[in-house]
Amino acid sequence: MATNSEVFDNKSLASLPPPYENVSTSTSSTVKIEQANIEQVKIELTKTELTKTERTQxxxxxxxxxxSxxxxxxxxxxxxxxxxxAxxxxxxxxxxxxxxxxxxxxAMYWAVVNCRREAFSMFTAHIPQFSSVCYSDLRLACMSTSNHALFMQLNLGHVINSKDESLRHF
Structure with missing residues (x-):
């Protein structure tokens, strides 16, 4: 039978995990990468030599x-x-x-389908009034993801124009 001194010998001490301060986490490195990406986006989009089409793209x-x-x-x-x-x-x-x-x-459709709530919220802040195309796409996104709560919150069951009336029969 092993004694306490045999169980905790010097060999077992060598296999201890490293101290936490020496371990880099993937989250901290991911945050640094994302911050660098944000700065890169800012630099890219503020270039004055970009044409309107290039900026939009x-x-x-x-x-x-x-x-995505x-x-x-x-x-x-x-x-x-x-x-x-901006x-x-x-x-x-x-x-x-x-x-x-x-x-x-x-983009609104994809934000709903891919469950990007933060993006969806930010997008809606930049849309003063939804177009009928956007309403239709949002209906489709909510139906394809079975997101009844968002469907009701956005009041998507109401007819926006006569072309949309057929969607009320679902």
Missing amino acids: AVLSHLCDII TPNFLASSVAPIIETCA ALLPEEFSDLLQNPNIEGHT
């Missing part, structure tokens, strides 16, 4: 990253969206969010 690219990249940090969503919004006129940014320019759907 750059903003759209960053919006796609936010709504797995493990995108929620803390970096707001600064990137604010930077993107790069365009308010009505241009609102239109960009509501046009089906990402695989045939709006």
Whole structure:
């Protein structure tokens, strides 16, 4: 039978885990990477030599990253969206969010489908009034994800125009 001194010998001390202060966490390195990405977005979108089309494409690219990249940090969503919004006129940014320019759907649709609540919330803050195209896409997103709560919160059951009336029969 082993005694206490045999169980805790010097060999077992050598296999102890390293002290916590020496261990780098993936979260802290991810935060540093995301902060660097935010700065890179700011630098890219504030270049004065970009044409309107180039600026719009750059903003759209960053919006796609936010709504489609797995493990995108929620803390970096707001600064990137604010930077993107500042790069365009308010009505241009609102239109960009509501046009089906990402695989045939709006950025709003993808924010709902990919469960990006932070992005969805930030997007809605930049849309003074939803277009009928956006309403239709949001209905589809809520139905495809079975998100009845958001469907009701956005009041998507009401007819916006005569083209939308057929959706009330679901």
